[in-house]
Amino acid sequence: MSGWKVRGGSNFILLILLVSSFTLSASDLTTDLMLGFNGSIKLGSRAPVSVSLINSGKEISGELKLELKQGSLFQQELYTVTYSRKIELPANSRKRYFFVLPFKSFTLPLRVSITSADQRIFEREIDLKQHLSREQLILVLSRRISLDFLKAFSAEPARVIYPHPEYLPESWNGYEGVDLLVLHDISLAHIRPVQVRAIEEWLYSGGRLVITGGVHILSRDNSPIKELMPVELLGIEVLDRPGALELPEKLPVVDSRLISGKALLKEEDTPLIVRQKRGKGFIFFMAFDSSEAPLSDWPGKVALWQQMLSQESTGLYPDPGIEEKRGDAELLLSGLVKNPELKYPPHTVLLAFLLGYLGLQLLLIGGPLLKKRRPALKWLLVMSLSFLFAASGYYLFNQLLFREETALISLAVIEPSWQQGLARVKGELALISSCNRDYQLKIANKDTAVTQWLPGHKLKPAYSFEVRRQSDTAVLIVRMGELRARYFRLDTVIDLPIGGKIQEGDGIVTLRVENRSSFTISGAVLSARGSIFKIGALPPGVTKITTGSPLTGPAADGTVVSALIYGSNLQGRGGLESGMKEAMLESLRSRELADIMIIGWIKEQVLPIETEGSFLKRQNLSLVYLPINSDEVF
Structure with a gap:
């Protein structure tokens, strides 16, 4: 009995030492947070957050998280957006970590936490109202x-x-x-x-x-x-x-x-x-x-x-509440979700399977082959056939033809800068799945701004998501839960060098355009002061020269341009790709065209997104919308 007491006392002393060690490591970590610019954040905009960590103790390895509540506190419609990074702090070291957060609301605090070895060693809530600037x-x-x-x-x-x-x-x-x-x-x-x-x-x-x-x-x-x-x-x-x-x-x-x-x-x-x-x-x-x-x-x-x-507003960003408003993305993606190609399983395959099963069963029950056989044998064969079709159906639908249960659809509008090498990319991303599981989407550009788009749903914790920065990628982590589809907006800047020279004189337009990017621009056209001229496909590294007749002709509106870009491409194929093009055309028709511009589309994935596992469908389409400054016309 005394031995037990000694061991119990030893265990208690060991527990105290462990707790003391943990407390010491936490106290050895000093944090310094800088919100916005000198503590000022404009309401409804993204702003930088820097977290400086000073470790004066032993090595710390863990995860730094910043959590923001989105939605309405008054209506109790909230979900959480989490931004996280892995941290490695050697002994007696100092590091600074940078984030960019969307501050759509100042009602609820920002929560900052650090977890190491499954223990939360730091946590702090920041009242955002003190940093608000209008x-x-x-x-x-x-x-x-x-x-x-x-x-x-x-x-x-x-x-x-x-x-x-x-x-x-x-x-x-x-x-x-x-x-x-x-x-x-x-x-x-x-x-x-x-x-x-x-x-x-x-x-x-x-x-x-x-x-x-x-x-x-x-x-x-x-x-x-x-x-x-x-x-x-x-x-x-x-x-x-x-x-x-x-x-x-x-x-x-x-x-x-x-x-x-x-x-x-x-x-x-x-x-x-x-x-x-x-x-x-x-x-x-x-x-x-x-x-x-x-x-x-x-x-x-x-x-x-x-x-x-007093230069005109930059037009950089939509209204802070746009993620809950109806827009082009809703018309686009909600139509694609209903596309027959995404239904599981396809009606034709399912019908053929059922007809085969029923035909064989009728042949066994009423056919001439088993008329003179014993009833017990006949029913044994019927049950064996049922078991065989059940097993083959599982293998056919779940293992062979339709193992991929998810569709990933990305659409984007690309706005390059003539001669200057960069392009703004505004993308819409739809993740459609029938499984209750987590998905990780690795977006190649770590500086991509990710915003959730909520098409008419009430906000709830199920809409929470996490953006984790890993090296040069941004990892979007989402759980489908009872939701069949999740929608996100991606906003970034990429390298997309397109240049050349455009000359105008005596009513003639001459365009020399060079595609120095790694993408093929298909169906390109030049819209110039009321006339439209066809350029055609622009593969990577190719230079084309287009000369237009006098500047008269059809009005260069989005409808005419869209018809010239796609032509008969929308006819015949149907399906998911056709629906995507139709949606992009609708976006183009609603746009106000510049005096001189190049328009085309890219089918490749402009913003690479890696995923774990396989997908039932993966479709990409981007509209290229390139206005040319009048100062660059000779």
């Missing part, structure tokens, strides 16, 4: 707080924020709530290439960037940002009373040579203000610093900054 967000990268005057120049209430470059987003969609980004009087030695890429992709998606002049801009430390500049920097030049600015005194400016874009203001051969279009966005370059003398009281400063702040 104002325009102007980000200024500067050594000095010298651009606060921009608040007075904005037509809407604005907030000027001076974030540290290290906390800039690593993904383009982290800038969703930003109205203007200004690079001013700062060394960008610590800005990482991935952050520069994020700014570049944000510009293609509709962002606005202002780069101001000064000695700092010539520093080697700013070499990453020089890739974004529309000018070649040559040095510092002192202008003697520049007439373009109506300034009665000398002004030091950055001497430069225009590479691309348009010089809005120049003094002889020196560009002073340059505007360059990047995709849907703009870059402004100013060869001077308007916050310093003699321009600090310059009358033209107000009009200059108001022009940059």
Whole structure:
């Protein structure tokens, strides 16, 4: 008995030591969270979240999770969106992890947790209401707080924020709530290439960037940002009373040579203000610093900054509640779900199987072969035939022909930038399954923004999903449960270089287009100021030249273009692919066409998605919608 007490005491002491060890490891972990930009998040937009972890104890291996509730607390219609990453923290180390979260509501807190060895070692809830901002967000990268005057120049209430470059987003969609980004009087030695890429992709998606002049801009430390500049920097030049600015005194400016874009203001051969279009966005370059003398009281400063702040809205993102609204995706995907090709099993195969079974049974019961046989033998044969058909039916329908129980359908609209190499991809993803199981979809681009689309359903926990970042992929984890279909919107920027030259003169349009991407653009057409010209297929690496007759002819609306792109492709085949094309045509018909643009479609999977297991159907289709800036027409 005493031995038992000793062992029990030893076990109790061991338990205390284990708990103490766990508590120590948790206390050795220090966390630092940065929400949005210096703690400011615009309502209804995505924003960056950085989590800094300092481990002053033993090695920690686990998972970092950020959980957001979506839906209505008042109506008790909620589901959870989880963003997670694996973490590895060696002893006495420090690491920072970046996320981009969609802050659609500020009613419920953000939950941050860390799990290691199936134990939760850290958990914290953050009240989002303290970080809410309804104002325009102007980000200024500067050594000095010298651009606060921009608040007075904005037509809407604005907030000027001076974030540290290290906390800039690593993904383009982290800038969703930003109205203007200004690079001013700062060394960008610590800005990482991935952050520069994020700014570049944000510009293609509709962002606005202002780069101001000064000695700092010539520093080697700013070499990453020089890739974004529309000018070649040559040095510092002192202008003697520049007439373009109506300034009665000398002004030091950055001497430069225009590479691309348009010089809005120049003094002889020196560009002073340059505007360059990047995709849907703009870059402004100013060869001077308007916050310093003699321009600090310059009358033209107000009009200059108001022009940059009042550019038409970027149109980057839909209304915060769009994921619950009816749109093209609902018309598209809900029709595809009902497609006969997705029903299990196909009616024709099932009918043939039943007719074969009934025919053989009738032959056994009433046929001449068994008329003189004993009834017991006859019924034994009938039962044996039933068992044989049951086994063969299981093998045929479940193991041989229809092992794949799921369909994955992806549709996208691709908006490339002429000559500039990047493209915005807005995709719709449907996962249709008859099984109650988890699915993991690995999306090749880790910066893809994933939003759930809920077609008229009431929100509930079954709609929860998780986005896990693994290396260079974003893993979407969903559970079907009692739901037959799950719908998601994907939004990202990819490399898709398409370029060439377009000339216009004497009523003739000549287009030289080169497809430098890895995709084949099928059924391409050129729509130019009221006329439509057929280009045809554009395989990778192929250059085509198209010459159009005088600019008269059919109105270049979406209906005419869609008929020319697809022609008879929609006839005859039917089925799932035809339904997808019909849906894409409907999207094209509803679009307002630009004066000059190229339209076509891509059947390959533009945004690679890997899945575990096999699928009953896997269909992809993308509409290419490429407006050409009038400044690029010669």
